[in-house]
Amino acid sequence: MQNNMMYEHKDMTLDMFTQQQENIHNNEYFIKKSLLPQKSTVSKGKYTLQDFQIMRTLGTGSFGRVHLVKSIHNNRFYAIKVLKKFKIVKMKQIEHTCDERRMLKLVQHPFLIRMWGTFQDSKNLFLVMDYIEGGELFSLLRKSHRFPNPVAKFYAAEVILAIEYLHAHNIIYRDLKPENILLDKYGHIKITDFGFAKEVENVTSTLCGTPDYLAPEIIQSKPYNKSVDWWSLGILIYEMLAGYTPFYDTTPMKTYEKILIGRVNYPDFFVPEVIDLLNKLITNDLSRRLGNLQNGAGDIKSHPWFLEVVWEKLVNKDIETPYEPPIQGGTGDSSLFDFYPEEQQLDYGIQCEDPYEHFFVDF
Numbered sequence: 247m248q249n250n251m252m253y254e255h256k257d258m259t260l261d262m263f264t265q266q267q268e269n270i271h272n273n274e275y276f277i278k279k280s281l282l283p284q285k286s287t288v289s290k291g292k293y294t295l296q297d298f299q300i301m302r303t304l305g306t307g308s309f310g311r312v313h314l315v316k317s318i319h320n321n322r323f324y325a326i327k328v329l330k331k332f333k334i335v336k337m338k339q340i341e342h343t344c345d346e347r348r349m350l351k352l353v354q355h356p357f358l359i360r361m362w363g364t365f366q367d368s369k370n371l372f373l374v375m376d377y378i379e380g381g382e383l384f385s386l387l388r389k390s391h392r393f394p395n396p397v398a399k400f401y402a403a404e405v406i407l408a409i410e411y412l413h414a415h416n417i418i419y420r421d422l423k424p425e426n427i428l429l430d431k432y433g434h435i436k437i438t439d440f441g442f443a444k445e446v447e448n449v450t451s452t453l454c455g456t457p458d459y460l461a462p463e464i465i466q467s468k469p470y471n472k473s474v475d476w477w478s479l480g481i482l483i484y485e486m487l488a489g490y491t492p493f494y495d496t497t498p499m500k501t502y503e504k505i506l507i508g509r510v511n512y513p514d515f516f517v518p519e520v521i522d523l524l525n526k527l528i529t530n531d532l533s534r535r536l537g538n539l540q541n542g543a544g545d546i547k548s549h550p551w552f553l554e555v556v557w558e559k560l561v562n563k564d565i566e567t568p569y570e571p572p573i574q575g576g577t578g579d580s581s582l583f584d585f586y587p588e589e590q591q592l593d594y595g596i597q598c599e600d601p602y603e604h605f606f607v608d609f
């Protein structure tokens with residue numbers, strides 16, 4: 247049971263939005279003036295498929311897969327996320343996909359993945375990113391079962407800095423979970439997968455995310471704001487310390503019921519400071535949820551559980567990491583990623599009629 251429970255939330259991200267998407271689409275309030283830096287080094291049409299040698303699959307998602315690739319020009323390794331156009335259209339994710347590209351192009355932070363460019367063929371979209379070789383925090387957590395208090399605190403602190411940056415630029419991330427947190431070769435985090443990130447002025451209402459990590463206001467289809475990321479941070483900290491999520495159940499429906507009831511049981515080994523913090527993050531009372539109050543992320547950073555964290559040093563990566571991924575094969579080693587069966591015949595680079603061309607002009 248423990249094992250089933252542990253793997254439950256992998257790949258469950260997109261199982262529930264299709265019907266609601268169209269109706270709620272219009273309720274999203276877009277920011278009028280973007281706070282994101284508008285200059286970027288990423289330019290359209292900079293790359294083509296011929297620039298890369300496609301190698302193994304690093305991960306799969308709802309619309310395609312992520313490959314390790316090697317540039318034929320500089321021999322460097324990159325990760326390319328490939329998204330199948332017909333799947334995006336079928337699942338009504340055109341806008342989310344275009345948002346993902348736009349945001350990845352503009353965000354610049356030590357704990358966020360860096361994208362170098364995008365291109366497309368008749369059937370697929372391609373996003374070229376840095377290859378982060380240390381694997382998913384998810385894999386490390388499952389191997390370790392649970393993290394000691396200081397280790398969970400270290401990863402939580404780096405996540406907070408990344409989310410604080412996104413919120414300062416009016417972006418809600420909306421998909422915080424260990425699968426989307428990668429470790430670089432030194433053991434610092436990189437958040438990947440901006441498939442649900444949204445630039446908003448104030449509130450939004452789309453139902454998206456992963457069941458175990460959803461805030462109650464999302465489940466109830468209420469308008470919500472950045473504070474949903476602070477709820478998910480609470481779930482992440484709980485999962486890192488306990489090895490399982492607080493509202494886990496056998497079906498998403500049962501999990502939602504538990505989330506709405508909101509009763510959290512804390513294992514004996516949780517220290518009082520983290521219980522206090524989690525009580526203030528995993529609360530459906532938005533007027534009490536830390537991160538959503540006047541001091542924003544500052545209230546979380548100054549919470550007693552984070553007492554020993556020197557935030558200025560952390561953002562400069564000037565703090566020793568608790569774990570250095572064993573990257574024995576040097577650059578391009580991918581042994582820390584799970585195995586995924588490869589597709590027999592890749593449909594990349596095929597030129598044929600493209601009925602979806604007009605949806606993806608930015609790529």
Ligand SMILES: Nc1ncnc2c1ncn2[C@@H]1O[C@H](COP(=O)(O)OP(=O)(O)OP(=O)(O)O)[C@@H](O)[C@H]1O
Binds near residue numbers: 304311312376440
């Ligand atoms: N830059 C990267 N470097 C190394 N591995 C990566 C990188 N980006 C993604 N991956 C791997 O690929 C997996 C899938 O990536 P991602 O979550 O972006 O895809 P997705 O299609 O949006 O997935 P989902 O539908 O589950 O949200 C990640 O969990 C990670 O293991």
